[in-house]
Amino acid sequence: MSRFIVTFALILLSFSTVQTDSAFAQALDKGQAVVGESGLTIPRFVSIDTDKVNMRTGPGDQYPILWVYQRNDLPLVVTSEYGQWRRVRDFEGTSGWMHRALLSGERTAIVTGSVIRNLYAEPNRGSEIVIKARPGVVAPILRCTKGWCQLNMAGREGWLPEGHIWGTFTSELIEE
Numbered sequence: 225m226s227r228f229i230v231t232f233a234l235i236l237l238s239f240s241t242v243q244t245d246s247a248f249a250q251a252l253d254k255g256q257a258v259v260g261e262s263g264l265t266i267p268r269f270v271s272i273d274t275d276k277v278n279m280r281t282g283p284g285d286q287y288p289i290l291w292v293y294q295r296n297d298l299p300l301v302v303t304s305e306y307g308q309w310r311r312v313r314d315f316e317g318t319s320g321w322m323h324r325a326l327l328s329g330e331r332t333a334i335v336t337g338s339v340i341r342n343l344y345a346e347p348n349r350g351s352e353i354v355i356k357a358r359p360g361v362v363a364p365i366l367r368c369t370k371g372w373c374q375l376n377m378a379g380r381e382g383w384l385p386e387g388h389i390w391g392t393f394t395s396e397l398i399e400e
Contacts, residue, residue, distance in 0.1 A: 260305035262324070269391055270312070272298045273328035279320035283309030290320040297362050299332045299391035315390040331365040331398060333375060333391030335384070343382025347372035354382040365391060368398040 260266040272293055279291040283306040293314075303319065304311035310327060313319045315334050335341050335357045345352040347370065355377055357363070363375040372383045373392060386392055 260302070261307070262305055264302075266305065267301050267303050269299055269301050269331055269393075270310070270327045271330050271332040272296055272300065272326065273330075274326055277322060277326045279312070279318070279322055281320060283307065283311070283321045287321065291318060295362065297328075297330070297332045297364070299334055299362070300327070302327075331391065332362055333365050333373060333389035335359050335361045335363075336388060336390050341384055341388045343375065343377065343380075343384050345382065347374070347383040351383075355380045357384070365398055367400050368392055368396055371395060373398070 258266050272295065275294060275296050277293045278289045279293065280287040281290050298314065300312040300314055300322075302310045302312055306321075308324050309321045310324055311319060311321050312327070315336070337359050339359070341357045341359075342349075342353045343355045343357060345354050357375075357377060361377065363377045366374040366376055366381060368374070368386060371386050373386050373389060374381055374383050375389075386394070386396075392398065
């Protein structure tokens with residue numbers, strides 16, 4: 225009997241999570257801010273705050289591990305909250321749950337695509353190339369404006385079009 229109750233609760237939790245994610249997506253399409261249990265907006269970008277983190281199938285240690293991340297600072301997007309747990313999605317679309325203590329509010333980005341990207345001294349392609357980045361490089365975001373983001377890679381700052389990274393919303397303004 226108790227197994228039935230636990231299974232039913234898991235089904236309800238999964239359904240409410242799907243509904244919540246859908247509600248967030250609809251609100252975003254309408255340009256509405258959605259506030260989660262934490263008082264912070266959802267969706268929002270965060271980053272992994274430790275060298276090893278488990279992504280779980282549900283919001284609790286009792287749920288199976290779906291994936292193990294071994295990459296500090298990797299950007300994730302929070303799509304839902306349940307108590308101290310955050311449902312997150314990575315740049316490849318994998319979704320699962322992580323405890324909030326394993327996440328940071330520091331904004332980072334991952335370089336996307338399949339070619340080496342140029343980072344420029346100024347937010348325009350006509351300026352000097354200051355550094356080149358391979359796809360998969362993760363770096364802190366310093367600021368974003370008018371479709372460009374300034375990143376700090378290996379102590380060097382450079383601008384990259386926002387379409388070449390994952391870790392920001394389209395035309396998002398981020399200030400230092």
